[in-house]
Amino acid sequence: MNIEALKNEIYKLKREKNALIVAHNYQIDEVQEIADFVGDSFYLSKVCAERPEEVIVFCGVHFMAESAKILSPHKKVLLPEIDAGCPLADMVTAEDVENLKKKYPDYSIVCYINSPASVKAKSDVICTSSNAVKIVREFPNDKIIFLPDKNLGSFVRKQVPEKDIILWEGFCITHYKIKKEDVEKAKSLHPNALVLVHPECRPEVVELADFVGSTKQIIDFATASKEKEFIIGTEMGVLYSLKKLNPDKKFYILHPGMICPNMKKNTLQSVRDALLYERYQIEVEEEIMQGAKRALAKMLEMG
Numbered sequence: 001m002n003i004e005a006l007k008n009e010i011y012k013l014k015r016e017k018n019a020l021i022v023a024h025n026y027q028i029d030e031v032q033e034i035a036d037f038v039g040d041s042f043y044l045s046k047v048c049a050e051r052p053e054e055v056i057v058f059c060g061v062h063f064m065a066e067s068a069k070i071l072s073p074h075k076k077v078l079l080p081e082i083d084a085g086c087p088l089a090d091m092v093t094a095e096d097v098e099n100l101k102k103k104y105p106d107y108s109i110v111c112y113i114n115s116p117a118s119v120k121a122k123s124d125v126i127c128t129s130s131n132a133v134k135i136v137r138e139f140p141n142d143k144i145i146f147l148p149d150k151n152l153g154s155f156v157r158k159q160v161p162e163k164d165i166i167l168w169e170g171f172c173i174t175h176y177k178i179k180k181e182d183v184e185k186a187k188s189l190h191p192n193a194l195v196l197v198h199p200e201c202r203p204e205v206v207e208l209a210d211f212v213g214s215t216k217q218i219i220d221f222a223t224a225s226k227e228k229e230f231i232i233g234t235e236m237g238v239l240y241s242l243k244k245l246n247p248d249k250k251f252y253i254l255h256p257g258m259i260c261p262n263m264k265k266n267t268l269q270s271v272r273d274a275l276l277y278e279r280y281q282i283e284v285e286e287e288i289m290q291g292a293k294r295a296l297a298k299m300l301e302m303g
């Protein structure tokens, strides 16, 4: 089936099933194009909870669809490719968290949203890449275990030096590819460009950036800026929104390998199949659901 025919079938099925399609900023362009909403994972989960549609096709990776399910437990949440996982999220387990709690009983667990629901359920509070600094700073304990991303954790530690922060050794395999030399090379090739990077990058990369922020913060920063050229240090799917919102500006990707293979698994074909066969449904065990909901609610309460 050609692309236009596939798109038409997706729109038809979407109407018939009264479904909502949401896509993360790292999805392939075609998938972002047919989505009702594009954004980062937490924004999309909130959209799914607020919208009336009962069927959600979540074009992202597994932990994201899980978060949507936790915030909308009565809706049918579908992930088009069931093996679209996140290696960072898989670097920590609920058992690891149990062991940490035994070893460091005085510490509170701040868990990045890029984690499995079972890990969220055992944490004290969740954070996103945009609010991690605020959550750690304002959490009512000076002893914090931050997991699973050591790079985001080390960025937080720099901004909140007054707290004792233990980092878990996880990392995003895609952002980890960028090295200091890549930034230096990109800067010499594009001397007028600002360097915008995600805090999942290595600390020495973050150190050289003009701006550090979540996917949404990078898009907002570039869109509001008077500057015309930007070097982007995050997954290259973000170029779709950056170019769409800023047709007069130039964007250069910091490293040619900034592609998350898991994020690229969802295709128009798998979105169409998700709608047609109502697959793959995301389910979360009740106990895990309640625990993860509590930790997410704590984040929302902290603003």
Ligand code: SF4
Pocket (backbone or CB within 6 Å): 026, 061, 085, 086, 087, 088, 089, 114, 172, 173, 174, 175, 235, 260, 261, 262, 263
């Ligand atoms: Fe996970 Fe990194 Fe891919 Fe995001 S970009 S889904 S953190 S591996």
